[in-house]
Amino acid sequence: MTQEKIIPTVSGQRVIPFLTFSGNAEEAMNYYIRTFPDSKLVSLRRFTKEDRGVEGKIMNGIIEILGQTFMVLDMDKESCPDFTWAVSFYLECTDDAEFDLIFDGLKSDGKVLMGPVEMNDFSKVTWVTDCFGVTWQLVLRKKS
Numbered sequence: 716m717t718q719e720k721i722i723p724t725v726s727g728q729r730v731i732p733f734l735t736f737s738g739n740a741e742e743a744m745n746y747y748i749r750t751f752p753d754s755k756l757v758s759l760r761r762f763t764k765e766d767r768g769v770e771g772k773i774m775n776g777i778i779e780i781l782g783q784t785f786m787v788l789d790m791d792k793e794s795c796p797d798f799t800w801a802v803s804f805y806l807e808c809t810d811d812a813e814f815d816l817i818f819d820g821l822k823s824d825g826k827v828l829m830g831p832v833e834m835n836d837f838s839k840v841t842w843v844t845d846c847f848g849v850t851w852q853l854v855l856r857k858k859s
Contacts, residue, residue: 728783728784731784731785731786732783732785732786732804733785733786733787733788734785734786734787734788734798734849735787735788735789735790735795735796736773736787736788736789736790736795736847737789737790737791737792737795738769738772738789738790738791738792738795739789739847740772740773740776740787740788740789741772741773741776741789743787743847743849744756744759744773744776744778744787746845746846746847747778747780747785748778748780749820750817750820750821750845751780751781751817751820752781752813752816752817753781753782754778754779754780754781755778755779756776756777756778757777757778757779757784758775758776758777759773759775759776759777760773760774760775760776761773761774762774762789768789768790769789769791772789773787773788773789774788774789775787775788776788781806797848798844798847798848798849798850799848799850800828800842800844800850802850803842803849803850803851803852804849804850804851804852805851805852805854806851806852806853806854807854807855807856808839808853808854808855810855811838811839811855814831814839814853814855817851817853818831818841818843818853821843821845821851821853822843823846824845824846825843825844825845825846826843826844827841827842827843828841828842828843828844828850829841829842830842831853836856836857837854837855837856837857838855838856838857838858839853839854839855840852840853840854840855841853841854
């Protein structure tokens, strides 16, 4: 990834998830871009020696996952809070292939908290915490 300027208006979204990583934000960004189809790097800015932060680490990164903008930041391990499953990202998958692709990517080195199981209006439901500690709820609605 190369140094790029942050785009002031990243999308039409007013609420954008902001994920803080303990020194591995670039690894996380690349992981999410690989794991989710139609995902991409939007912009990247690294800490310089003039900034308050570890030089070369991510000051602000913006990625897009399935049309949703996410911002990321690197923080030193001592100050960085842990992620918790109390906050998760809910994703309605379009078909079995998409569900399976994303689930397989997230569970790799992650932890499956539930499922996949059939439940109510859904043919598949799962909660999975990925290798960075971020929890995702994947669902696939039954076809009517």
